[in-house]
Amino acid sequence: MADIGELVAALPDKSLLLLDDDAPLRTRLGRALEQRGFEVTLCASVAEAMTTLKSNAPAHAVLDMRLEDGSGLKVVEAVRDARADAKVIMLTGYGNIATAVAAVKAGVVDYLSKPADADDVARALLAAKDAAPAPPENPMSADRVRWEHIQRVYEMCGHNVSETARRLNMHRRTLQRILAKRAPR
Known part of the structure; x- marks a missing residue:
């Protein structure tokens, strides 16, 4: 398989919205995704993400499920309204089947548990539409x-x-x- 950086470089639009209220995780993941070639916009709240979406519709989005001012599902709908072809990944530390189903119904292409590795996030964003995600290489104990x-x-x-x-x-x-x-x- 080709290097993640090469695959990102081949994308016509590398814009990515990263929404997470955990500042260290948001900064670290944002930096790691930038190093892989994405053009990352960081947001800390649902309100900030909604404002950003009005001026900039990204091709990719990585969203936290639970935020202090609301749910990431609300942002999924806004991303879909702004750009129907956007690939959206949902991150959550509170994974359960009901929220996973709701996220997929809203248009999320993958659902990853925190703390997510930048390579796993990038692979999920770059995966073909009908491809089954590969199991993690080194799952948490x-x-x-x-x-x-x-x-x-x-x-x-x-x-x-x-x-x-x-x-x-x-x-x-x-x-x-x-x-x-x-x-x-």
Whole structure:
């Protein structure tokens, strides 16, 4: 298979909208996609993305599902209205079947879990319309998936250990020990 950079260079329109409210992830993924040849526009909120779409209809979009000011599904519809041929990828840290189905019905071509690798995102954007996505080359371990889930719930609870422990149905001290350790590989 050809190099991702070469495939992106062959695209007639390399414009890409990246919407995520997680600033470090947005910056890192945006930079990585620029290095692969995409012309990236970064947005931090649904409102900012809607404003950007009025002036610039991108050929590609990578959108977060859950944002502080709304759902990425709303932006999928706006991208489709602005440019019907745009390829849209949905990123989510809260994957479930219902949201995946809703995203696909809205016109998303792929649905990736966070943290997504830039190469996986680029491959999904470059995949042929009817091609089945290849399985990830190095999927996260079960320990890493568990750790990521705990971190998301911890952030949703405003870094409140007691509330996080209650929602995860685990003892507070056990949660504190998990949070004190480094992330598993």
